[in-house]
Amino acid sequence: MPEAEALLREVFGFDAFRPGQGEIVEAVASGQNTLAIMPTGGGKSLCYQLPALLRHGVTVVISPLIALMRDQVRALREAGVEAGALTSGNTEEETDAVWAALDAGRLKLLYLAPERLASSGARDMLHRINVSLIAVDEAHCVSQWGHDFRPDYLRIGELREALDVPLAAFTATADEETRAEIVRRLFDGQQPQTFLRGFDRPNIHLAFAAKNSPRRQILDFATARRGQSGIVYCGTRARTESIAGALREAGLAAIHYHGGMEPDARRAAELQFQQDDGLIVVATVAFGMGVDKPDIRWVAHSDLPKSIEAYYQEIGRAGRDGAPAETLTLFGPDDIRLRRSQIDEGLAPPERRAADHARLNALLGLAEALECRRTTLLKYFGETCESCGNCDLCDRPPETFDGTEAVRKALSAILRTEEWFGAGHLIDILTGTVTDKVRERGHDSLPTFGVGQEFKKGEWQAIFRQMQGHDLIRPNGDRHGALFMTEAARPILRGEDTIRLRRDSITAAKANRRPAA
Numbered sequence: 240m241p242e243a244e245a246l247l248r249e250v251f252g253f254d255a256f257r258p259g260q261g262e263i264v265e266a267v268a269s270g271q272n273t274l275a276i277m278p279t280g281g282g283k284s285l286c287y288q289l290p291a292l293l294r295h296g297v298t299v300v301i302s303p304l305i306a307l308m309r310d311q312v313r314a315l316r317e318a319g320v321e322a323g324a325l326t327s328g329n330t331e332e333e334t335d336a337v338w339a340a341l342d343a344g345r346l347k348l349l350y351l352a353p354e355r356l357a358s359s360g361a362r363d364m365l366h367r368i369n370v371s372l373i374a375v376d377e378a379h380c381v382s383q384w385g386h387d388f389r390p391d392y393l394r395i396g397e398l399r400e401a402l403d404v405p406l407a408a409f410t411a412t413a414d415e416e417t418r419a420e421i422v423r424r425l426f427d428g429q430q431p432q433t434f435l436r437g438f439d440r441p442n443i444h445l446a447f448a449a450k451n452s453p454r455r456q457i458l459d460f461a462t463a464r465r466g467q468s469g470i471v472y473c474g475t476r477a478r479t480e481s482i483a484g485a486l487r488e489a490g491l492a493a494i495h496y497h498g499g500m501e502p503d504a505r506r507a508a509e510l511q512f513q514q515d516d517g518l519i520v521v522a523t524v525a526f527g528m529g530v531d532k533p534d535i536r537w538v539a540h541s542d543l544p545k546s547i548e549a550y551y552q553e554i555g556r557a558g559r560d561g562a563p564a565e566t567l568t569l570f571g572p573d574d575i576r577l578r579r580s581q582i583d584e585g586l587a588p589p590e591r592r593a594a595d596h597a598r599l600n601a602l603l604g605l606a607e608a609l610e611c612r613r614t615t616l617l618k619y620f621g622e623t624c625e626s627c628g629n630c631d632l633c634d635r636p637p638e639t640f641d642g643t644e645a646v647r648k649a650l651s652a653i654l655r656t657e658e659w660f661g662a663g664h665l666i667d668i669l670t671g672t673v674t675d676k677v678r679e680r681g682h683d684s685l686p687t688f689g690v691g692q693e694f695k696k697g698e699w700q701a702i703f704r705q706m707q708g709h710d711l712i713r714p715n716g717d718r719h720g721a722l723f724m725t726e727a728a729r730p731i732l733r734g735e736d737t738i739r740l741r742r743d744s745i746t747a748a749k750a751n752r753r754p755a756a
């Protein structure tokens with residue numbers, strides 16, 4: 240549903256659906272009765288808010304949580320969506336404003352506390368306005384045996400029948416008994432379209448690698464999988480063309496795809512990918528929405544995706560047939576800098592920017608994880624899993640060390656130079672390298688000068704990257720990417736917290752010295 244994807248971006252500011260959301264949105268928007276069981280924090284509200292915008296008339300949202308309703312109404316209004324709530328927490332003016340908006344036919348979402356359903360005034364109103372969907376949050380409240388039983392929830396089934404509109408029920412409680420009771424009481428025993436799927440895709444092998452020489456790394460990955468269909472995602476249009484060219488030079492079947500191409504050329508590329516066996520598409524994120532090819536055997540990222548949601552969605556295009564599929568995501572300090580600056584320089588309001596940074600942090604946490612990637616990924620989406628045995632970290636646990644001292648030295652170098660410098664110069668200071676810049680600034684007389692000689696430069700680069708991955712430091716857009724310390728680093732600096740790091744080394748300098756082909 241391209242329209243849904245556009246609204247997701249434009250209204251909600253998200254770059255991808257979370258696991259499960261896409262299918263649920265589609266079912267709800269098309270008017271099916273649905274029951275979705277999603278973990279807390281999984282992103283349920285979007286599953287009725289977005290369909291509300293796709294449908295005519297008003298979506299009535301019933302929720303027992305007044306504070307949550309008010310938050311959602313405020314967030315929706317900020318995003319330009321007409322929404323209102325009728326709850327016991329309302330002032331008289333607020334209630335009047337909601338009624339006026341309803342009478343004028345302006346409201347898209349009406350949040351309703353369940354006890355309102357007991358009032359005949361509210362029921363009359365619901366019959367008068369054009370209700371097109373009922374969404375029930377915390378649907379397990381209908382269960383008489385549960386802790387959260389709300390007698391007023393028992394009126395919802397009646398309302399659905401009286402209004403004769405589709406109903407979408409959401410809950411995080413998955414036990415069978417509760418589900419059966421929801422079906423009985425809200426759907427009069429007719430089984431709705433039900434979404435209860437783990438988010439895990441166990442056949443997809445997860446792997447990340449530090450970016451040393453991306454073209455070489457992608458080439459090696461693709462060559463080892465010669466003859467298989469795969470997707471390489473790139474951060475820029477130009478890179479899709481250059482990597483596709485490199486793959487072809489290596490004798491692989493590859494085409495590029497990006498949003499700057501003519502619609503006809505894009506459709507032709509999609510069709511070719513769909514039909515050919517063993518073709519590689521090198522693409523920007525513009526590729527994939529309309530593609531339904533079950534036997535994509537691998538997905539590689541030459542650049543870090545935007546968020547953990549985008550990552551999940553993009554790797555999720557591999558192995559839809561259930562057969563083993565592989566992934567590789569490259570990431571480096573430049574990716575982090577780029578993604579941070581895209582957020583900072585974007586037009587989003589400060590609140591949304593903070594959320595975007597948090598989602599980027601989640602992805603970086605996954606990239607720098609020291610134990611099972613799947614455990615880390617699923618935890619973010621509210622699920623648990625044991626060590627999966629199908630990720631690079633389960634295959635080969637990384638060598639780690641207590642990085643607390645190293646991080647404190649790096650932070651001290653940053654603070655002593657007043658957060659005015661990037662990693663290169665800071666590493667020169669730490670390793671006691673006397674460059675012109677070091678001498679000119681007198682940095683060879685800093686107490687931190689030369690205190691980090693136990694690590695080589697490449698190792699320090701890996702430490703700085705991991706510090707960025709843990710959001711201990713960030714590049715400052717106003718100071719040409721000079722690194723500054725975040726609040727998250729303070730406990731480590733003070734010696735109140737420790738950190739383990741991966742023993743890792745960035746060898747970009749060496750790779751770049753290779754003569755250009």
Ligand code: ADP
Nearest residue numbers: 253255256257278279280281282283284285548
């Ligand atoms: P719950 O399932 O607990 O009701 P919410 O709907 O409140 O969860 O969503 C939890 C968080 O996830 C919110 O902060 C929301 O902004 C965020 N979120 C929801 N969908 C997405 C998405 N597609 N991409 C990124 N963040 C999302």
Ligand code: ZN
Nearest residue numbers: 611627630633
């Ligand atoms: Zn694992």
